[in-house]
Amino acid sequence: MRNPRNESLRQNRSRKRDGSGDAPERRCILSGETACRDDLLRLAVSPDGDVLPDALARAPGRGAWIGCNKAQLEQAIASGQLKGALARSFKEGGLSVPQDLPVLLENALSRAFLERLGLEMRAGRLILGSDRIANEARMGKVAALFHAEDASEDGSKKLDQAWRVGMDAEGSGMAGEVLPLDRMALSVALGRDNVVHLALADHASAKRVLVPLRRLQTFLGAGAPAGDGGEAAVDGAAHDAAALD
Incomplete structure (x- = not known):
């Protein structure tokens, strides 16, 4: 007799992506769009203003969420878009974004x-x-x-x-x-x-x-649940507390 079958990972993944799950949502600071928290990437901001990867989304203190891939993040850093989005979100300047942040985040x-x-x-x-x-x-x-x-x-x-x-x-x-x-x-x-x-x-x-x-x-580009991943800047009015955590 065959054992009762498990529910597959792929089936569970589809339910969450179609919005029928109960996972909390966050807002991407680059695109302004919301997505499941588990689909987004968190950047932590140290007390000294250093922007660092937070792969587990557990670091204490301030943080912001992004839904872009590596190439889009590289572009957002080079153009100053990421730094501007962070400054608008936290309403302060002086944040330090390392140029190798994409490599640090991937690792x-x-x-x-x-x-x-x-x-x-x-x-x-x-x-x-x-x-x-x-x-x-x-x-x-x-x-x-x-x-x-x-x-x-x-x-x-x-x-x-x-x-x-x-x-x-x-x-x-x-x-x-x-x-x-x-x-x-x-x-x-x-x-x-x-x-x-x-x-x-x-x-x-x-x-x-x-x-x-x-x-x-x-x-790595398998999907960007937060939308365009930050290809165009949005003004501060498009963001709310869901972008920060």
Whole structure:
């Protein structure tokens, strides 16, 4: 008898993006548009006025939210748009925006995601190894499936098919998430050899992993939930307290 199937990570992700979830929203200081807090990136402002990446969105004190990708952030810094948006939001000048903020933010987001995977692995919730993943997936015990960006197409398709069978979703086209990281990055972070595919059986774990992954994907251009990501400046009247946290 097949076990009751888990709800997939992709299904949960769609509900939140269509606004039917209960996640809090924040406003992007560059575009003026609102989006789910988990889709946006937080910049923290130190007491000395230094603007720093806050990958986990937990740093104390002042912060502002952006929904742009790396290229758009580089443009916003070069044009002075980011500094102007921050000055309007905080109603003060003298903020220091490092020119390498995009690199710092990308590194921080990657590290946050990999550290989250490491925590789930140490808690025994991460499934590694293609054979083990396939077996668990066919029994409906996989809530989230991931592939390294350099995983072979055939290997990924086989696991995707096993997952669809276990989820009673054959013919749906449902597939695992392709991560913006290669097998070397995953292997080094998890301390295992040749980590190409990984899965989570626990739905709560899948949701915890999704948050840093969604932010990393946003920044690397997989999506900019806050709209145009800051391609045009907006005046201060378009912003409210939702832009700051």
